[in-house]
Amino acid sequence: MSREIIPLHIMSAFQAEPPELDFVIPGFLAGTVGSLYAPGGVGKSFLALEIAASVAGVDLLGLGHHHTGRTLYIALEDPEIVLRRRLYAIGSHLSSQQRELFAEKVEVLPMLGVPFDLQDGQHADWLTERAEGIRLIIVDTLSRSHSGDESNNGEMANLLRVLERIGANTGAAILFLHHVNKSSGRERNGDQFAIRGASALLDNARFGAAITYVEDDDAAAGVRIRYAVSKNNYAAPIPHRYFLRHEGGVLLPAPQEQDEETGESPKEQRMGQRRNHKPKALPSLLNPFGSPYLAAKNGETHAW
Template structure:
């Protein structure tokens, strides 16, 4: 992801896009590339934030603890990670309205986020639906929202990645990997630099890769 650009991770509900994003954070910090994405590790001066308006702090903490074990991190590693990676839940604390119900941008909130994340290399926001109070199906409203994301990305210098759900048709027809799978207006896909789709592996896919674990355990 280019610094200062906007991207998305799109998937059906309960596919694991939040856990996947946390895994990216751990790959970036540890350099272990357990996700196989060939990600360049963070430099010592670079920071990442995972901000969720969907999962409570206890849920995030449990997931982070599981990943610490999975990545075989030492207590010293965890202390160092705390200086570079921020895991933030705002559930129950505030509502985001980067775009108001009338479709106007809330630049005061955007400026607040810029001050908080200025100089970060990467910021995840979970999810798009929790970031605004406007109409997700209105192309004009979503164009404004993506423009606000771009404003935040430009002035923080961070790659800004929002998490988003697929539409009902893509979910029901197992087409979560399609470019047009994102729920809502076309601007959500068309106005960003890139979109990463996650889809649940079918029984056939699992068999092809020699896996026998139940389907719901796969991304």
């Protein structure tokens, strides 16, 4: 084993008040593994970059007070030019001081096409060493970080153990980005059973959040995204949050009344009464900044 296992001193646990839990973002405990999952093109990579900004102390998302630190972003899916465009769009919403803080505390590694397999001990050791002093590691996406069978519970449980070991050895929270299964993508379902592949991917994680499009009768309202924490082992339930997509793909908070008990907006409550009907694809008017999926479907281009 890579570290010594020391039995917990039970009497001291009875007598000494434990420290407060250290959350990287609300509900996501430092040193643990979590997942952010969504249908393709909704904006999970953008949201992940903005979460990195929040951890750095630049809170565009309105996530609230939490300790800050450094983020290591492993970009396995997108070319450098796309990463630069996303950062440029985010930078347009930041002051010069906030830009400096972001640049100081967020490290983005463009690794498209670079051999990287967390099931390879050398690659896992490399990430452990690279993560020294890091508060949050973002793996974008999980499917490009291993060579195993995504539908095999045993293999995915072993992969999660690798991530858990890195988190335990470094103290960093590890957030992996992932997709939803096809039926959940069609129905815009963000519950715990929507994640693609083996159930161990979310069963063994300690935190899970999903983002999905929210249909709106008012096209002028823009593209509204719902952020829902579907799994949270160590904190009180977290209400849904809503974001609007702005120029370049940047997500910013969208004011929205919510039901205190369900966390749903009035629009979602109305939609819930019609869930027996198959949702229609969002028209391109509701997607002015370009979902790759919808752009391809409609013969359009997308800028992010």
